[in-house]
Amino acid sequence: MRRPTSIQGGVARSVLLLLGCTALYLLAAALTSNSYFLLIMTLVPIWATVGVSWNIFSGYSGLLSFGHAAFFGIGAYTVAVLFAQYGISPWLGIPLAGVAGGAAGLLIGLPTFRLRGVYFSLAMLAYPLAMLYVFEWLGLQEIALPLMRENPAAYMQFQDYRIYIALAVALLLTALAINLAIARSRFGLTLLAIKQNELAAEAAGIDPFRWKLRALVISGAFAGVAGGLYAVVLVVVTPHSVFGMLVSAQALIFTMFGGVGWIAGPVVGALVLLPLGELFTATLGASLPGIQGVIYGCAIILVVLMAPEGVMPWLASRMGGKIAPMPSASSPSTAMHAAPAAPGPLPAFGPAGDDLLVVRGLSRRFGGLQAVQDVTFTVRRHEILGIIGPNGAGKTTMFNLLNGIIEPSSGSVMFEGRELTGLRPWQVCRLGVGRTFQVVRAFSRLTVLENVKIGALTSEPNSALAQQRALDALALTGMSAQADALAANLPAVQLRLMEVARALASRPRLLLLDEVLAGLGKAEVDRVFQVLVDIKNAGITIVIIEHTMHAMVRLADRLLVLDQGKVLYVGQPEAVTSDPTVIEAYLGKKWARHVEN
Amino acid sequence: MSNGLILLENIMQSLLTSLLIGGIYGLLCVGLGMIFSVMRVINFAQGEFMMLGMYAALFAFSGLGLGALLGTWTGLVASALFAGVAMYVVGAILHAALLVRVTGSRVAGTEGDGHYPQLTLTLGLSLVLANGGLILFGSSPHTIQTSLSSSAWEIGPLIGEDVYLFLNQARSLSFLTTIVVAVAVALFIRHTRMGKILRAAADNAAAATYMGIDVSRAHRFAFGLGSAITGLAGGLLAASYPFQPYVGIEFVVIMYAGVVLGGMGSIKGAFWGGVVIGFVQQMSNLVLPSQLQNTAIFIVFLLVMLLRPQGLFGRTTDRA
Numbered sequence: 001m002r003r004p005t006s007i008q009g010g011v012a013r014s015v016l017l018l019l020g021c022t023a024l025y026l027l028a029a030a031l032t033s034n035s036y037f038l039l040i041m042t043l044v045p046i047w048a049t050v051g052v053s054w055n056i057f058s059g060y061s062g063l064l065s066f067g068h069a070a071f072f073g074i075g076a077y078t079v080a081v082l083f084a085q086y087g088i089s090p091w092l093g094i095p096l097a098g099v100a101g102g103a104a105g106l107l108i109g110l111p112t113f114r115l116r117g118v119y120f121s122l123a124m125l126a127y128p129l130a131m132l133y134v135f136e137w138l139g140l141q142e143i144a145l146p147l148m149r150e151n152p153a154a155y156m157q158f159q160d161y162r163i164y165i166a167l168a169v170a171l172l173l174t175a176l177a178i179n180l181a182i183a184r185s186r187f188g189l190t191l192l193a194i195k196q197n198e199l200a201a202e203a204a205g206i207d208p209f210r211w212k213l214r215a216l217v218i219s220g221a222f223a224g225v226a227g228g229l230y231a232v233v234l235v236v237v238t239p240h241s242v243f244g245m246l247v248s249a250q251a252l253i254f255t256m257f258g259g260v261g262w263i264a265g266p267v268v269g270a271l272v273l274l275p276l277g278e279l280f281t282a283t284l285g286a287s288l289p290g291i292q293g294v295i296y297g298c299a300i301i302l303v304v305l306m307a308p309e310g311v312m313p314w315l316a317s318r319m320g321g322k323i324a325p326m327p328s329a330s331s332p333s334t335a336m337h338a339a340p341a342a343p344g345p346l347p348a349f350g351p352a353g354d355d356l357l358v359v360r361g362l363s364r365r366f367g368g369l370q371a372v373q374d375v376t377f378t379v380r381r382h383e384i385l386g387i388i389g390p391n392g393a394g395k396t397t398m399f400n401l402l403n404g405i406i407e408p409s410s411g412s413v414m415f416e417g418r419e420l421t422g423l424r425p426w427q428v429c430r431l432g433v434g435r436t437f438q439v440v441r442a443f444s445r446l447t448v449l450e451n452v453k454i455g456a457l458t459s460e461p462n463s464a465l466a467q468q469r470a471l472d473a474l475a476l477t478g479m480s481a482q483a484d485a486l487a488a489n490l491p492a493v494q495l496r497l498m499e500v501a502r503a504l505a506s507r508p509r510l511l512l513l514d515e516v517l518a519g520l521g522k523a524e525v526d527r528v529f530q531v532l533v534d535i536k537n538a539g540i541t542i543v544i545i546e547h548t549m550h551a552m553v554r555l556a557d558r559l560l561v562l563d564q565g566k567v568l569y570v571g572q573p574e575a576v577t578s579d580p581t582v583i584e585a586y587l588g589k590k591w592a593r594h595v596e597n
Numbered sequence: 598m599s600n601g602l603i604l605l606e607n608i609m610q611s612l613l614t615s616l617l618i619g620g621i622y623g624l625l626c627v628g629l630g631m632i633f634s635v636m637r638v639i640n641f642a643q644g645e646f647m648m649l650g651m652y653a654a655l656f657a658f659s660g661l662g663l664g665a666l667l668g669t670w671t672g673l674v675a676s677a678l679f680a681g682v683a684m685y686v687v688g689a690i691l692h693a694a695l696l697v698r699v700t701g702s703r704v705a706g707t708e709g710d711g712h713y714p715q716l717t718l719t720l721g722l723s724l725v726l727a728n729g730g731l732i733l734f735g736s737s738p739h740t741i742q743t744s745l746s747s748s749a750w751e752i753g754p755l756i757g758e759d760v761y762l763f764l765n766q767a768r769s770l771s772f773l774t775t776i777v778v779a780v781a782v783a784l785f786i787r788h789t790r791m792g793k794i795l796r797a798a799a800d801n802a803a804a805a806t807y808m809g810i811d812v813s814r815a816h817r818f819a820f821g822l823g824s825a826i827t828g829l830a831g832g833l834l835a836a837s838y839p840f841q842p843y844v845g846i847e848f849v850v851i852m853y854a855g856v857v858l859g860g861m862g863s864i865k866g867a868f869w870g871g872v873v874i875g876f877v878q879q880m881s882n883l884v885l886p887s888q889l890q891n892t893a894i895f896i897v898f899l900l901v902m903l904l905r906p907q908g909l910f911g912r913t914t915d916r917a
Contacts, residue, residue, distance in 0.1 A: 064713055066720070111903050118639055118712045122853055123902045129850060130895035137888040245846050249720060256717060289736065290842070293728030300721035304714050305698055 018176065018264075022169060029165045038161040040278050042233050044270050045168035047250060049226040051258070051266025052175040054251040057219035059261040060188060061212050062195030063117075067124030069247035070108065070131055071101040071220040075227030076242040077135065080143040083155070090145075090156040094228040101224015105216040113212050125248070132243035143237045156232050164233050171229060172267070175222050179263050182218075186457050186466075191215055193443050193454045200441035203403060205429035205458025205506050223251070246293060253300045259310025268312055273299055356381045356510055356541050357402075362411035364401055371397045373565045375411070379510065384532070384542045386556030386573070388549050390585060394565040395545045396438055399512050403435050404428045415510065430458055434503030435512035438545075440495045444488040448479060448498050451487050455505035466505075473505040476538065477531050493524040497531060504535065511535065513544040517551055529555060549577070561585070606760045611879050617768040619875025620775040621834050623868040625848065626855035627782060628827030630867025633856060635799040635819035638700055639712065641719035643827055643852055644845025645726035646684055650828025651835040651844070652734055653680035658741050669743045673767070673836050674774050676741065681829030688824025692817045695722065701802065701813055723845065730842030738839040745770065746837045771833035778829060779868055786864065795819055799862075827852075847891060851878075854898035860908025870908065 029041050050072055058065050075097035082088040082096065112123050135141075148155040158164065182188045193201040194208045202208055231237045241247075254269030276299075277292035284291050307314035357379035364372045372394045379385050389395050400406045402413055404425045413420040420428055429435075434455070443451050449470055456469035474480045477497045482490065490498060496516050503511055513532075517525050532555060536542060546552045552559060553573045561569040561576060563585040569576055576582055629643045640646075657679035658664040664672035699714040740746065745767040753761035786792040797805040798815040806812050834840075855874045859866025874894060881893035901908070 064716065066716075111899075115902060115906065118716060119857075119902060119906055121713075121716060122639070122857070123899055125853075126850060126895040126898050129846070130892045130899075133888055133890075133892045133895075137886060137892075246724075249724060252717070252720070288732045290728030290731035293724045294732070297721040297724030297726075297728065301695065301718055301725070304718045304721065305695070308714060 014264075018173075022173065026166065026169065029162050035161060036282065038165065039233070040275055042161065042164045042168050043230075043278075044274050045165070045172040046226050046230050046233070047254060047274055048267045048270035049168075049172045049175045050223055050247075050251045051254040051270055052172070052179055052263075053219045053222035053226065055255045055260065055263075055266050056175075056179055056182060056222070057215045058252075059255065059265075060182070060191035060195060061215055063212070064121045064252070065124045066121050066248050066252065067108075067127045068219075068223050068251040069128035069243050069245070070124075071104050071223035072227035072230070072247050072251075073128060073131060073135075073239070073242035074104050075101045075224030076231040076237050077140065077143070077227075078224070079228035079231045080145060080237040081140070083145050084143050089154055090228065090232045091154070094156075094225055094232070097228030098221040098225040101227070102217045102221035104224070105218075105220025106213065108220075109213045109216040113209055128243040128248060129245070132239045135239040135243065141238060145231065145235050145237075164229075168229060168233075171225060176263060176267070178218065178222075183263060186461065186463055187211070187214070189446075189450060189454060190457065192446060196443040196445060197441045199405070199425075200437070200443065201454065202425040203405075203429060203435055203437070203441075204455045204502055205426050206454070207424070207426045246296075249296065249300075253296050255310075257299055257303050257311055259312035259314075262310065262312050265310055265312055269310075272311075354381050355379070356416060357543075358412075358414040359402070360412050360414075362398070362401055362413065363409050364397060364406065365409050371565050372401060372408075375562070375565070375567050377560055377567060377570055379541060379543055380558075381509075381541055382536070382539065383557040384536055384544060384555060386552035386559045387543060387545045387562060388547070388552050388559060389562035389568075391547075392564075393562040395562055396514055397565075398562070399435060399514055399545065402428075402512060403433055426458070429506055429508075432507070432509040433512065434506050434508030434510070436496070436499040436503055436514055436516060438514040438518070440492075440499050442487040442490075442495055442498065444486070446487060447483065448485050448487055448490070448494075448501075449474065449483040451498055452501045452505045455502035456507075458506050469507070470501075470505050473501040476504060476534060477501040478527070493520055493527065496520075496528065500531065500535075504540070509541060511540055511542045513542060515545055515547060517546060517548075525551065553577070602757065602760060605756070606762070607883060609755075609760070610762055611883055613762055613764065614768075615876040615879030616872075617765070617772045618879055619872035620772040620779075621768075621830055621871075622851060622855060622875040622878075623871035624775045624779055624830035624833070625827050626852050626859065626867040626871035626874075627779060627864055628823045628825070628830065629852045630823075630856045630859065630861075630864045630870075631782075631826060632820055632823035634862045634864055634867075635795050635823075636696075636700055636816050637712075638696065638715045638820075639719070639853075640823070641716055641849065642723040642726060642845075643823075644847070644849030645723050645730070646688065646824045646827045646845075647831035647834075647848055647852075648730060648840065648842060648845040649687065649726065650677075650680040650684050650831030651840045652730070652739075653683045653828065654832030654835045655739055655741050657832075664741075664743070669745055670770060673741065673743065673745070673770060673833075677771075677774060677829050677832030677835075680832030680835075681825040684828025685821040685825035687828075689817050689821035691722070691824075692820040696820060697813060697817070701816055723849075727842050727845055734842055736841055738841045739835075740839045741836045743767065743836060765837065767836040771836060774833055775830065778826070782826065783865070791818065850891075850898060851894055854894055854901070857898065857906070858901050858909055863908070866908055873909070 029038065032038055032041065050068065054065060054068050078097040078100045079090050079093040082093040083090055108127055112120060115123055148157055152158065190206055190211050193204070193206060194211060198208050227242060230242070254273055255266040256269070257273055258265030258268035273296060277295045280291045280295055303310065355378045359378070360376050362372055362375040363370070375398060387395055397406070401408045402420065404420065404423045404427065408421055411421070415431060415433060418431060420431070443454065452470040452473050453466055456466040456473070460466040460469055471480070471483070474483055477500050479494060479497050479501055482494055487495065487498060500513065500516065516528055520528065532542060532544070544556070556573050558571060559569070559573045559576050560567060561582050568581050568585055569579050625647060628646070629640060632638055632640050632643070654676040657676035658672055663675045663679070666672065667675055695718060699711055699718050746765070749763040749765045750769070751761055751763060755762065786795060794810055794815050795818070797808065797810055798812050802812050851874055855871035856867045857870070858873055859868065859870030874897070877897050878890050878894055881890055885893055
């Protein structure tokens with residue numbers, strides 16, 4: 001996905017371009033009288049809409065749907081059955097088709113989002129095919145929309161085919177406008193975050209399930225409306241023509257051909273491939289039935305092999321940006337203009353020294369391995385608690401238990417008097433516990449500011465205010481200068497600080513930091529040290545995991561030593577180096593005896 | 598004959614038929630399972646490989662005259678073997694020309710390990726093969742016409758005087774061939790050098806490379822072998838099942854269902870998964886109208902995916 005710097009100008013230009021293309025298209029339709037060409041010109045915007053619908057879901061969430069025919073078919077049948085059997089006009093039927101498509105998205109999404117990756121794709125494949133047989137069995141093999149001789153316009157029947165073209169184009173423009181609105185809002189940014197790193201998104205307070213479900217409902221609604229209009233235009237609906245594999249494949253192929261995640265991608269795909277397929281069908285279809293499928297198949301194979309991102313990004317990179325790209329996600333950065341504020345207003349605090357987090361008897365077993373056993377400790381407000389221990393001591397597992405990535409076998413975690421066990425990571429985040437990961441989990445194709453803003457959005461839905469919070473968090477971590485850099489291009493220390501800023505942006509009262517110092521040079525360690533002290537002074541409590549005792553003794557107010565899943569020691573950092581059990585854990589029995597002597 | 602006996606007869610007949618059908622489904626699934634477990638590729642075009650196998654067997658039986666030359670029984674088996682060999686060649690060529698570009702070391706470590714390009718590429722392949730098949734073979738259904746598909750052995754009377762079971766001869770022959778082929782594949786994987794190479798490449802492609810195994814060649818062999826097995830099973834099915842170029846899409850979901858049911862990554866599981874799917878399909882006949890047979894399979898498929906994605910026999914829990 002290309003991300004030009006002046007997105008504002010790009011969008012204005014793109015909208016103008018789009019309106020210009022629309023005007024040209026309608027002009028061409030007005031000048032055409034061949035009814036076959038007019039039919040193709042109606043089908044192009046309808047299929048482009050199906051592609052946009054597919055793109056709204058799959059382009060953002062990253063989950064490839066092989067089953068959009070389910071929504072398209074339900075929309076088509078809604079209109080056809082309402083009209084043919086109940087006499088309800090498509091003017092009402094088509095909006096209802098959208099409702100039906102959206103409802104199908106909800107019902108399909110609810111169970112299916114449990115699956116990830118290709119498993120989701122395979123499951124989606126099954127829905128329309130199952131429906132196909134059900135509709136055949138229901139006796140709906142072929143539904144013809146009745147011809148209304150009186151008052152045909154009230155039933156969306158027109159002598160002049162060009163009115164259908166105008167309707168289809170209007171539908172496509174609506175879909176594109178919604179897509180653009182999603183792209184430029186919190187919605188698009190959130191979906192992109194989920195696509196790039198679902199676990200990190202969840203730890204930043206995003207509920208992936210709910211957002212994916214919303215995307216699928218919107219996507220299903222548009223596919224349903226497109227299916228409804230398709231039924232009106234083609235007059236006859238059969239299960240194979242609306243639930244068949246080719247329908248799902250067309251949605252996917254048109255979008256992938258143009259460019260997944262590019263707003264104009266599906267439009268370009270439909271504009272090129274559909275007339276191409278129809279042209280061959282018209283000229284060779286009699287002697288070569290199925291030529292259309294062969295062409296679509298070849299097109300998608302060529303795209304996968306030669307331009308896997310799609311034709312638009314490919315062209316854009318060839319022509320050196322002469323084509324105005326319409327990147328799907330955009331959040332105009334004003335980083336450089338905003339005043340790098342001092343640590344912004346922070347949440348209300350309780351008195352220093354009381355117990356913020358109380359962990360009791362926390363245990364987790366993986367098969368035969370007792371990764372964490374019966375761990376009990378408290379975290380006091382405004383302190384830095386260091387957790388150290390050798391490899392495999394259970395440090396990261398304990399963090400995963402604390403923020404809900406895994407569930408404990410037994411024990412309790414109370415944060416400000418609230419039980420955290422059983423909550424999902426995004427819920428824990430929203431209660432005020434932020435965390436970073438041992439291996440940084442960045443949204444690598446977003447900018448630093450966008451990464452941090454995602455953290456802010458969970459507690460601040462207003463985009464401008466969230467932006468300000470993100471800028472504050474960047475200022476606190478000394479990362480203001482890198483706000484517009486792509487996360488993928490950051491060196492290790494800045495990546496760590498960005499992740500800390502992302503956690504800070506959600507306004508946590510407790511910050512869990514997993515080895516933020518690992519692998520850093522001495523100067524870098526000092527830089528991060530200073531940031532941690534600043535965070536503490538801003539009133540945020542920190543629990544930090546570290547591998548090396550050396551760094552911890554300098555930083556932490558208290559230390560907790562874990563070994564083989566058990567707490568060896570909790571107390572003052574100065575005393576820990578003389579505790580025989582700790583020395584034994586780190587250096588072995590021989591050294592422990594040596595020290596005693 | 599009492600209603601109870603009729604029901605009993607129906608159930609027993611369905612069980613018997615589902616065993617025969619299930620065997621072939623099992624073999625179909627082994628082809629897909631082989632490709633998945635060695636290459637981690639979900640092949641969308643596997644149904645079309647089956648379709649091509651069916652036409653190849655038809656061609657061998659009637660066109661090459663194997664049926665007339667060897668007699669019906671041997672001719673059918675020989676035609677299916679011919680289909681298997683032909684599909685091995687087709688699979689190996691497709692791998693060398695297309696699949697190798699989106700699989701193996703080229704995609705290791707990329708986003709989603711390249712699953713999406715693989716799925717999309719094989720989806721394109723499936724469209725080309727199914728519609729290309731329509732151009733080449735026409736849309737009218739075919740079967741390999743023999744006397745066997747309409748004759749059956751009669752078993753019985755079993756209980757009392759009236760309960761008879763029928764064993765369709767074409768299906769029985771297919772079933773026996775299926776079992777022989779499945780056992781041969783199992784022995785091949787377990788005991789030969791190439792089998793070991795396949796298992797090593799499946800287990801850890803990177804480590805296999807360091808041990809001097811040409812993983813790309815192993816993948817080509819696995820893709821060819823997987824295509825051959827499914828093609829052969831298609832050739833066997835062609836003797837009793839009317840087919841046309843679009844038959845693949847009906848069966849690809851059956852194959853997915855079987856492979857997922859057996860636990861993705863397990864070839865043995867794929868066979869038993871296919872057997873279970875055959876069972877579900879035939880038994881659903883007892884309670885559902887025949888048009889909904891495939892819907893029953895899709896629902897079982899979805900239920901397995903949602904409730905037990907590691908499969909009934911699977912050990913892999915990796916499903917990210």
